[in-house]
Amino acid sequence: MSKRTLAVVGAGMVAHRLVEALVERGATTEWDIEVFGEESRPPYDRVALTSFFTLRDPDELLLGDRGLWRTTGVRLHRSSPVDAIDPAAGTLTTHGRRVRYDAAVLATGSSATVPPVRGADAEGCFVYRTVDDVAELRAWVNERSGRAGGRPARGVVVGGGLLGLEAAGALTQLGAETTVVELSDRLMPLQVDAGGGEALRRLVEELEVRVLTGTASTEVVTGRNGRVKALRTDGPTLDTDVVVFATGVRPRDELARAAGLEVHERGGVLADEACRTSAEGVYVIGEAAHVAGRTWGLVGPGYAMAEVVADRLLGGDARFEGADPSTKLKLLGVDVASFGDAFGRTDGSLEVVYSDPVAGLYKKLVMSDDASELLGGVLIGDASAYTSLRPMVGRPLGVDPTAWLLPDGVEPPGSGDLPDDAVVCSCNNVAAGQIRSAVCDAGCTDLAGVKACSRAGTSCGSCVPLVKRLMDAELEAAGVTIDRGLCEHFSVTRAELYEIVRITGLTRFSEIIGRHGTGHGCDICRPVVASILASLGRGHVLDDENAALQDTNDHVMANLQKDGTYSVVPRIPGGEITPDGLIAIGEVARAFGLYTKITGGQRIDLFGARIEQLPQIWERLVDAGFESGHAYGKALRTVKSCVGSTWCRYGVQDSVGLAIALELRYRGLRSPHKIKLGVSGCARECAEARSKDIGVIASEKGWNLYVGGNGGFTPRHAQLFAEDLTTEELVRTIDRILQYYVRTADRLQRTAPWLEEVGIEHVREVVLEDSLGIGAELDAMMARHVEGYEDEWAATLRDPAKLAVFASYVNAPGTADPDLAYLEERGQRRPAGPVLVAGPSIPVGKP
Amino acid sequence: MSTTWQPVCPLDALVPDRGAAALVTGPGGEPAQVALFRLSSGDLHAVGHRDPFSGANVIARGLVGSAGEVPVVISPLHKQAFDLRSGAALDDPEVSLGTWDVRVVDGQVEVRAR
Numbered sequence: 001m002s003k004r005t006l007a008v009v010g011a012g013m014v015a016h017r018l019v020e021a022l023v024e025r026g027a028t029t030e031w032d033i034e035v036f037g038e039e040s041r042p043p044y045d046r047v048a049l050t051s052f053f054t055l056r057d058p059d060e061l062l063l064g065d066r067g068l069w070r071t072t073g074v075r076l077h078r079s080s081p082v083d084a085i086d087p088a089a090g091t092l093t094t095h096g097r098r099v100r101y102d103a104a105v106l107a108t109g110s111s112a113t114v115p116p117v118r119g120a121d122a123e124g125c126f127v128y129r130t131v132d133d134v135a136e137l138r139a140w141v142n143e144r145s146g147r148a149g150g151r152p153a154r155g156v157v158v159g160g161g162l163l164g165l166e167a168a169g170a171l172t173q174l175g176a177e178t179t180v181v182e183l184s185d186r187l188m189p190l191q192v193d194a195g196g197g198e199a200l201r202r203l204v205e206e207l208e209v210r211v212l213t214g215t216a217s218t219e220v221v222t223g224r225n226g227r228v229k230a231l232r233t234d235g236p237t238l239d240t241d242v243v244v245f246a247t248g249v250r251p252r253d254e255l256a257r258a259a260g261l262e263v264h265e266r267g268g269v270l271a272d273e274a275c276r277t278s279a280e281g282v283y284v285i286g287e288a289a290h291v292a293g294r295t296w297g298l299v300g301p302g303y304a305m306a307e308v309v310a311d312r313l314l315g316g317d318a319r320f321e322g323a324d325p326s327t328k329l330k331l332l333g334v335d336v337a338s339f340g341d342a343f344g345r346t347d348g349s350l351e352v353v354y355s356d357p358v359a360g361l362y363k364k365l366v367m368s369d370d371a372s373e374l375l376g377g378v379l380i381g382d383a384s385a386y387t388s389l390r391p392m393v394g395r396p397l398g399v400d401p402t403a404w405l406l407p408d409g410v411e412p413p414g415s416g417d418l419p420d421d422a423v424v425c426s427c428n429n430v431a432a433g434q435i436r437s438a439v440c441d442a443g444c445t446d447l448a449g450v451k452a453c454s455r456a457g458t459s460c461g462s463c464v465p466l467v468k469r470l471m472d473a474e475l476e477a478a479g480v481t482i483d484r485g486l487c488e489h490f491s492v493t494r495a496e497l498y499e500i501v502r503i504t505g506l507t508r509f510s511e512i513i514g515r516h517g518t519g520h521g522c523d524i525c526r527p528v529v530a531s532i533l534a535s536l537g538r539g540h541v542l543d544d545e546n547a548a549l550q551d552t553n554d555h556v557m558a559n560l561q562k563d564g565t566y567s568v569v570p571r572i573p574g575g576e577i578t579p580d581g582l583i584a585i586g587e588v589a590r591a592f593g594l595y596t597k598i599t600g601g602q603r604i605d606l607f608g609a610r611i612e613q614l615p616q617i618w619e620r621l622v623d624a625g626f627e628s629g630h631a632y633g634k635a636l637r638t639v640k641s642c643v644g645s646t647w648c649r650y651g652v653q654d655s656v657g658l659a660i661a662l663e664l665r666y667r668g669l670r671s672p673h674k675i676k677l678g679v680s681g682c683a684r685e686c687a688e689a690r691s692k693d694i695g696v697i698a699s700e701k702g703w704n705l706y707v708g709g710n711g712g713f714t715p716r717h718a719q720l721f722a723e724d725l726t727t728e729e730l731v732r733t734i735d736r737i738l739q740y741y742v743r744t745a746d747r748l749q750r751t752a753p754w755l756e757e758v759g760i761e762h763v764r765e766v767v768l769e770d771s772l773g774i775g776a777e778l779d780a781m782m783a784r785h786v787e788g789y790e791d792e793w794a795a796t797l798r799d800p801a802k803l804a805v806f807a808s809y810v811n812a813p814g815t816a817d818p819d820l821a822y823l824e825e826r827g828q829r830r831p832a833g834p835v836l837v838a839g840p841s842i843p844v845g846k847p
Numbered sequence: 848m849s850t851t852w853q854p855v856c857p858l859d860a861l862v863p864d865r866g867a868a869a870l871v872t873g874p875g876g877e878p879a880q881v882a883l884f885r886l887s888s889g890d891l892h893a894v895g896h897r898d899p900f901s902g903a904n905v906i907a908r909g910l911v912g913s914a915g916e917v918p919v920v921i922s923p924l925h926k927q928a929f930d931l932r933s934g935a936a937l938d939d940p941e942v943s944l945g946t947w948d949v950r951v952v953d954g955q956v957e958v959r960a961r
């Protein structure tokens with residue numbers, strides 16, 4: 001059977017999901033999938049459009065695995081607008097070329113509407129829908145700010161809904177003084193009620209965004225150059241350099257209209273529950289569709305439609321019967337959530353409201369007439385209850401509703417009793433039952449597995465905490481004890497053990513294991529206890545009994561290599577080193593015959609040091625002013641930097657100076673895993689700071705802080721944590737993040753998985769808002785660390801008793817291991833053991 | 848022959864729960880390396896210093912501990928655990944460090960090839 005052709009018109013978010021679903025279900029054996037997109041980019045995450053300003057590379061917005069577009073049987077045609085479709089002939093036209101199809105899916109999305117305001121097409125007027133829109137807006141605002149001679153650019157956003165607040169966020173990020181003009185009497189009139197709108201206004205105004213509600217825009221006034229000068233309204237006239245229209249969207253149904261397909265009078269291609277349009281073989285999905293009685297301006301319902309059409313194309317009978325229009329957003333840093341019957345339109349419904357204008361909180365639950373069943377709600381300022389509440393809509397709440405509303409009122413009741421059909425992930429329409437079945441039928445035992453298997457939590461991620469709770473409950477019920485214990489000797493987690501040691505003040509392994517564990521320990525718990533004791537500032541790593549806790553690297557303060565010798569890495573803070581320093585290292589290497597290599601962390605690794613040589617090597621390094629680089633420890637490694645404003649013509653801040661200061665501050669800090677930092681002096685990011693646990697990137701106004709990056713087996717980009725910090729704010733924020741990580745992370749858990757587990761939002765609250773009230777304690781711990789730091793190598797050399805550990809043989813302390821053998825390669829020594837490379841040599845040119 | 852007792856070091860030179868390597872003579876008169884462990888329980892063990900998985904002489908630098916009731920040393924290179932009493936790798940009993948007899952005479956540790 002020859003393959004049929006599926007034409008997808010539009011390459012946006014929903015088209016992406018359609019193709020993903022089809023490929024996953026093996027549809028490419030039956031279908032050739034041709035995707036035509038008008039934009040020049042592959043599908044990207046439009047929901048996260050505003051993060052464009054903080055990303056270095058718009059490609060970071062791209063959705064999913066890019067390999068999708070290289071799948072055999074899938075073709076993406078970018079910059080290929082479809083100009084016409086002819087359902088009777090089964091063809092469509094792009095770039096004047098006709099393409100035949102057997103089935104077509106319209107996924108053309110919406111366009112931003114511009115209200116009928118005079119002058120709305122002037123230069124300096126924008127909409128907010130695509131990466132190109134945003135890029136142009138940025139260029140315009142930057143250019144204006146440059147010209148105004150120091151005066152910040154001014155911006156007006158017309159429309160105070162979701163999009164308008166997104167756009168206002170964008171303008172403030174660009175440094176513009178921003179005003180939002182909204183026709184209705186409150187912000188986000190579609191999602192929140194009057195009380196919520198008021199709370200939102202206060203929160204938004206605190207961010208220095210001016211808000212004018214109940215105000216109609218009447219005319220864009222232009223200067224002689226044709227550019228925007230002011231916006232006239234029925235209230236004040238606002239001087240401005242830029243106007244962004246965010247008044248709504250309109251489904252892009254123009255192709256369908258021209259082809260004679262049925263469309264709804266208010267826009268949207270009409271479709272039945274299978275997302276079939278009035279034309280044979282043509283489907284419609286996403287924002288372009290008018291289905292189940294309305295259009296759907298959110299990505300979740302669009303994804304549900306994509307799954308329905310994928311199923312239908314493969315002969316299934318899935319139906320789209322409406323979706324949950326609940327939303328949880330963070331706009332300008334403010335939590336906004338609205339779900340179910342948010343406006344209390346159900347007959348006899350009761351409203352329970354909690355409002356704290358000072359704290360900027362507004363929370364409302366809509367209950368059935370007997371106050372038992374949850375119907376909907378609005379949460380402003382703190383939407384943490386959203387994930388737990390939303391799936392309960394239409395069900396008894398179990399507890400007194402007020403318990404949900406009070407700040408720190410209750411730990412949300414167990415999610416274990418959530419019914420199987422309660423939708424937990426509304427983006428991907430995953431119900432509690434599917435998550436349970438991912439655990440008990442598909443055998444997933446961790447969050448990553450459950451996410452991959454059920455798709456829950458893979459889009460906006462807001463339901464991840466709930467997914468995790470469901471998973472844990474299910475695992476427990478299945479008798480899988482979720483053994484988070486450290487090892488066979490300790491049934492507590494690393495974080496719990498940390499708390500035990502911190503509170504009890506114990507300092508000896510034998511006491512700790514005697515009281516809180518069993519047996520004699522192992523290579524897991526011994527180093528963990530050593531690290532906890534070191535984090536808590538309890539003594540030198542080689543002190544008495546605790547010396548037996550360190551694995552060999554920590555024990556001899558060097559890195560074991562495959563032949564039993566060690567490598568030595570002196571600290572080179574920020575990667576800055578004097579010529580004399582380089583020469584000193586070179587001389588040590590030459591004197592001891594060490595192989596030298598530059599590391600990825602901007603320092604020098606010296607290989608082939610025998611255990612008995614380590615003190616002599618360090619004697620010379622310490623004399624030359626070097627100290628331990630802790631390359632052997634679960635500790636701060638390096639703070640990589642670019643040369644920054646010291647020399648670079650693009651640098652906007654002194655990245656080297658900051659990197660050195662940070663490295664000297666955190667050197668020696670023991671932690672659950674290694675920690676790496678990076679500092680870049682401008683947005684070009686030459687220090688690759690976003691691949692570090694803590695990344696700092698200079699902005700015009702200060703420093704942007706990123707957290708949770710790493711290279712290695714599962715590379716991760718660090719996520720933006722806070723922006724435009726002063727150096728002082730930056731250091732305090734990093735202090736707290738690191739101390740909180742040290743305190744709560746699991747053994748060998750780097751910052752990325754830690755953040756995923758505890759949630760970046762939670763860490764922000766703890767660190768920036770001191771939600772747990774431990775800020776001062778974390779600060780004090782870091783102060784103690786800084787105060788108590790001493791170079792382990794210098795301390796060891798001063799204390800002859802400690803040098804015994806470097807004896808190669810107890811009966812021949814200075815004798816070299818007679819079995820060591822070396823070869824020479826490229827002018828240096830390397831172990832003579834087998835080299836594990838095969839294949840022909842690679843020809844190279846003459847020098 | 849070398850199946851006689853060879854003095855190695857004073858008992859006090861061994862730090863509890865930490866290994867120490869020693870150069871000795873093997874059963875055929877060849878040079879050999881042994882790893883000595885004095886556990887906090889008071890037990891003394893002598894096994895081969897060479898890690899059979901990597902060929903490097905590193906066993907004395909491994910961490911000691913227990914796996915259930917078994918006293919073990921864990922190779923610092925690739926983390927295999929060995930039974931200190933028999934020398935056998937826990938996950939692969941075919942592989943062994945080899946063991947030596949060990950005793951203390953007048954505060955001196957002595958070993959003997961088996």
Ligand SMILES: Cc1cc2nc3c(=O)[nH]c(=O)nc-3n(C[C@H](O)[C@H](O)[C@H](O)COP(=O)(O)OP(=O)(O)OC[C@H]3O[C@@H](n4cnc5c(N)ncnc54)[C@H](O)[C@@H]3O)c2cc1C
Pocket residue numbers: 009010011012013014015036037038039046047048049050080081082083107108109110128129130163166252255285286287288296297298299300302327328329
């Ligand atoms: C700033 C912003 C924030 C948002 N925040 C949220 C949020 O928090 N939560 C939420 O659920 N939703 C949010 N949305 C809405 C969400 O982005 C949309 O619901 C979603 O993108 C719809 O997907 P789609 O594929 O239907 O349309 P789109 O993603 O718009 O994709 C349609 C694509 O089709 C292309 N196209 C159109 N006509 C043609 C043609 N004739 N030929 C070829 N290509 C064509 C368009 O260029 C476009 O690339 C937000 C939107 C914006 C702009």
